[in-house]
């Protein structure tokens with residue numbers, strides 16, 4: 001574990017009470033761990049604004065597999081030479097719908113490009129791209 005430094009933080013009583021309420025609801029046992037996670041999240045957010053930074057992308061799709069050429073186009077994008085598809089999870093939800101979770105590795109710009117193309121395919125009912133910077 002890295003050397004730990006102690007800092008003092010001054011907060012208004014109302015703000016501290018609201019923070020304590022929030023972190024208790026999330027299951028944190030103490031303020032320090034919650035504050036560390038808050039800072040990590042902020043740093044991660046800042047890194048995800050750098051298009052050239054390496055990252056993992058988690059693409060979540062719900063689609064109708066009966067829509068013509070959709071599964072073929074989706075597979076084609078997963079074999080894109082822009083980035084690496086690490087893994088996919090496919091769940092047959094019902095007669096029409098599939099849930100697919102695709103984990104990609106590349107730069108943030110590449111993941112946003114290919115992930116965006118997946119989400120915008122005709123027949124996709126719900127689509128999201130979540131970015132995880134490679135350094136966290």
Ligand code: NI
Pocket residue numbers: 065090091092093097098099
């Ligand atoms: Ni399916």
